[in-house]
Amino acid sequence: MEISEDIRAKKRKRTGNVRVNAQLNKKSGNPYLTSQSKKYVPGKAAPGEAKCNCRFACTSVTVGARQKMFGDFCKMKHYNEQQSFLRGCIKTALINRRRHGMTLLGDLPVSDKRGGKRPQRNQAWKEKIVEFIASIPCRESHYGREKREKHPNKRYLSSDLNVTKLYTAFLEKHELAVLDKPPVSRQWFNEIFKKEFCLVFAPPRVDTCSTCDGYNISISTSKNPNDRRMEELKRDIHHRKAKATQTLMAKTVKDSQEPNSDTCVISYDLQQQSYIPTLTHTQMYYSTQYTCINLGIHLEDEAKGFMYMWEELAGKRGCNEIGSCLYTFITTELQSEKRKLIFWSDNCAGQNKNQGMLAIDFGCIERAKKGLKFEVPMDVIRIMATARKHKPFVITHTKKFFNWMQVAQCALMTKHLGISQAAIIKIDKKNLDQVEIKVEIKTSYCEVAPSKTVKVFKQGVNQQYFKTLIVEPTEQDIRNMKPWKKNKIKQIKDMIPYLSEQNQDFYKTIITKQEALSHGL
Incomplete structure (x- = not known):
């Protein structure tokens, strides 16, 4: 049977793009179906009589002229043609008075409705x-x-x-x-x-625990799965010990605040160093500045903060300076009849070196510094004194320190103490009455962890030795200090002209002494 050529070559007739046709019908004012929901949209009706009452006499335009204008506009099916026509009808002029254009805006179907719909947010x-x-x-x-x-x-x-x-x-x-x-x-x-x-x-921490960082580096660089798991186990144990530290500290602080508590809790730590003077010119970012050091002591029982500040020429950040500040605080500021004293010092506690309340104290001071300029150490002290209105900080400008290292060398024997591994060092008054004075050492904060007693005082050192011990604070002799480098002397000298006149003498005196020291005078 022979098949007709018309039947054999029969194909579906292409009627055009449905989406494009819908857009053309929409622009020309004809009815159309939406592409997705197939919703019927009626066409735009031709305009009738003008209802405008403006002074431009829109009613003088006849209905026939309106409909002809509407039809000519709808014949332009493309968006660009319609926009070109409308731009040709617009004359740019300075606006002297707002006017109505109801004939243009009301008779021509110029609404775009482009941009689609935004999804509804629940x-x-x-x-x-x-x-x-x-x-x-x-x-x-x-x-x-x-x-x-x-x-x-x-x-x-x-x-x-x-x-x-x-x-x-x-x-x-x-x-x-x-x-x-x-x-x-x-x-x-x-x-x-x-x-x-x-x-x-937050930016990456720069004061993280060295032990934690060591474990993390070992874990990331280890190629053996067994070694990696071992390092992860050590890190987890270390973090659990840190958690136990935080729990024990919170418990001791809470116990010290009870009405009938016999425990006094003190935490202390060094604040970030302050550099003076604070000037605004760009050279300051590359210059060496004068350093001020601040030790914060927080009395947890009364929620009070004490600040001991000294300059870099007065002392360093060693045990003599820290011990002198603590000794001064206990003998002058600590007015308590409690019999048990607990010190919490700087250590790894959950990768956060500072204790909680001390971090808040330092935060108050740093917020007060924000936006302010200070040129000499007294400016820093004034800012610290006014940093907190409720229970303001007690500020002490320290210039003299006790030589506790000399006392330790004469009295202590720390060979078997293991101070680097000690977590808790307990000194009981009853042990001081014995012939051989011993202290109790624990390497863990766990309550059931074992402890050991270690003899830490040399032969002949007893309670009477400390009762008769006389230690006087002394001011550091600048002649025994290491002189500044020439570059630092020059940079600080270059800052002096930018300072106020009343503060220039402070740095001139320091520069004179450092130059004499560098020349061996």
Whole structure:
């Protein structure tokens, strides 16, 4: 049977692009069907009589002229043609008075309605996003220098996080990661993160625990899985010990604040060094400055802060200076009848060296420094004294220190003490009455951890020795100090002209002494 050529070559007739046809019908004012929902949209009706009452006499334009204008405009089916026609009808002129253009705006179908629809955002999901972000642990600035005055409530997230990681964790929490189009977009998540919260990602810590950093480096560089697991186990044990430290400290602080408590708790640490003078010209960023050192002591029982500040020419940051400040605090400021005294000092505690309340104290001082200029040490002291209105800090400008190292060399024998491994050193008064004075040492903060007693005093050193011991504070002799380098002397001398006149003599005196010291005078 022979098949007709018309039947054999029959093909579906192409009537054009449905989407393009719908756009052309829309621009020409004809009815059309939407491409997705197939919704029928009626065409635009031709204009009738003008209803404008303006002074331009729009009613003088006849209905026929209006309809002809409407038809000519609709014949231009492309958007660019219509826009070119409208631009030709517009005359640019300075606006002397606002006028109505109802004939142009009301008779021509110029509404674009472009841009599509925005997806509706569910408020229930917004509440979940806010709840999720609020649950992320955050902290205040360690020193407070990075806080802005406009954002006093700024908090810092871990430096290991970013918005992408938080968004991924949010999707995993609500089991949305498997969806192609989750109800929460990353853009919406980021918008809520920026507008609803005052959070930033902290820079990497520079005062982390050296033990923790050593374990992390060993884990990241280890190629053997067994060695990696061993290092991870050591790190976990170290973190558990740190957690036990925090728990024990919180317990001792809480016990000391009880009404009938017989325990006094003190924490102390060095603040970040302050450099003076603070000038605004760019050369300051490359110049060596004068250093001020501050030791913060927080009396946990009364929630009071004490600051002991000294200059770099008065002392260093060694045991003589720290011990002298503690001795001065105990003998002059500590007015307590409690019989048990606990010191918490600088150590690794969950990768956060400073104790909690001391970090707050230092943060108050750094916030007070923000935006202020200080040229001499007394300016720093004034700022510290006014940093907190409620229970202001007690400031002591220290210039003399006790030589505790000389006392230790004469009285102590620390060969078997193992001070680097000691977590708790306990000195009991009853042990001081014995012939051989011993102290109790523990290498762990666990309550059930064993302890050992170690003889730390040399032969003949007893309680009577310390009762008759006389140690006088002395001011450091500048002639026994290491002289400044010539570069530092020159840079500080170059800063003097930028200082106020009443503060220039302070640095001129220092420069004169350092130049004489460098020449051996």
